[in-house]
Amino acid sequence: MFFQSLLPFLLPTAHAALTYKGVDWSSLLVEEDSGKSYIGIDGNTKPLERILKNNGVSTVRQRIWYNPSDGDYDLAYNLELAARANAEGLGIYLDFHFSETWADPGDQTTPTAWEGYDVDDLADEVQNYTMSTMDSFQSAGIPLSMVSIGNEITAGMLFPTGEMSESDGPSNLATLLHAASAGIKASTLTTQPKIMIHLDNGWDWDTQEWWYDTVLGEGPLTADDYDIQGVSYYPFYNEDATLAALQSSLTSMVSKYGKEVMVVETNWPTSCPDPSYSFPSDTTSIPFSAAGQTTWMTDVASAVEDAGGSGVFYWEPAWLDNANLGSSCADNLMFSSNGQALDSVEVFNSI
Numbered sequence: 001m002f003f004q005s006l007l008p009f010l011l012p013t014a015h016a017a018l019t020y021k022g023v024d025w026s027s028l029l030v031e032e033d034s035g036k037s038y039i040g041i042d043g044n045t046k047p048l049e050r051i052l053k054n055n056g057v058s059t060v061r062q063r064i065w066y067n068p069s070d071g072d073y074d075l076a077y078n079l080e081l082a083a084r085a086n087a088e089g090l091g092i093y094l095d096f097h098f099s100e101t102w103a104d105p106g107d108q109t110t111p112t113a114w115e116g117y118d119v120d121d122l123a124d125e126v127q128n129y130t131m132s133t134m135d136s137f138q139s140a141g142i143p144l145s146m147v148s149i150g151n152e153i154t155a156g157m158l159f160p161t162g163e164m165s166e167s168d169g170p171s172n173l174a175t176l177l178h179a180a181s182a183g184i185k186a187s188t189l190t191t192q193p194k195i196m197i198h199l200d201n202g203w204d205w206d207t208q209e210w211w212y213d214t215v216l217g218e219g220p221l222t223a224d225d226y227d228i229q230g231v232s233y234y235p236f237y238n239e240d241a242t243l244a245a246l247q248s249s250l251t252s253m254v255s256k257y258g259k260e261v262m263v264v265e266t267n268w269p270t271s272c273p274d275p276s277y278s279f280p281s282d283t284t285s286i287p288f289s290a291a292g293q294t295t296w297m298t299d300v301a302s303a304v305e306d307a308g309g310s311g312v313f314y315w316e317p318a319w320l321d322n323a324n325l326g327s328s329c330a331d332n333l334m335f336s337s338n339g340q341a342l343d344s345v346e347v348f349n350s351i
Helices: 002-010 026-033 048-054 074-085 118-140 169-185 205-216 243-257 291-304 345-351
Strands: 019-026 060-066 090-094 146-150 195-200 230-232 260-265 311-314
Touching: 019 345, 026 074, 048 345, 060 074, 060 243, 060 311, 074 090, 074 118, 090 118, 118 146, 118 169, 118 260, 146 169, 169 195, 169 205, 195 205, 195 260, 205 243, 230 243, 243 260, 243 291, 260 291, 291 311, 291 345
Parallel strands: 019 060, 019 311, 060 090, 090 146, 146 195, 195 230, 230 260, 260 311
Antiparallel strands: none
16 A cells, blocks of 8 residues: 555656647748759658658648738738648648738838838737638638747737837737737637747746736736747757756746647757857757757657647748758758758657
């Protein structure tokens, strides 16, 4: 009896497997238009969606821009891309940038058509835009698993109206996010997707807590407006971004806010000869190689699982024309320059 009473303490703690194992594949149509194709682990050329599905990917992430001048990443682009994912049995996670171009921690440019609007008129535009986008997916018969209302919005979105550093920025941002959520909920989608808020620096609990307490404290945005707290987590921008810090931060987020959490952007280099910053101390034994990518993804997945999280997404592993993916590392892709899948692609089968 004494031994049996000790069993709960002697056995390893079980945790749920990840529900969402994904990649961002937004650039695929741009790459294919430039003549690129992809080769699976078996050496055969295949559609990228099939390679991803065969190697354990369950969900693909894709960014949507508001009426970009060249059409890349607009609604039509996303419907075409999503139709291919849906046909292959992959879930779809749509990432609103609310901009005609990149929206990230330093850039959240308001679309030209919305410039000069006060916060109420801007909120109306946001609500109508998100609703009409959802309606378009419903009309196309394409379900959505998740929708992010903004991309890496720690500093806010739709600058300057929703900029956190402005005196009325947090209140305006709460109003805009509430409107985006309302647009999704008011759409004709048969099955409502989970709604996500996405911040960067997921390893930094102080930042996460400050942001949510500040914006939720304004009132228009409530806990009922979203389901998921998504974070970006990269190892090559800050030596304090340890795996231990990530797990601690996500654990605190789950404990305080009770929402689903996941890492929606991460990657690891196969080549990084001259990094701009020191890598975190608990990552320095991981090699810059395909094997290192496998280790990195396994370690990140374990941190997310142990924190009670539900998903991990690799950011743009197949963007052949942009190997550094915006970092100071030379190559963060899971495919070689000729489109051949590296062994690391198989990691999604095991995380």
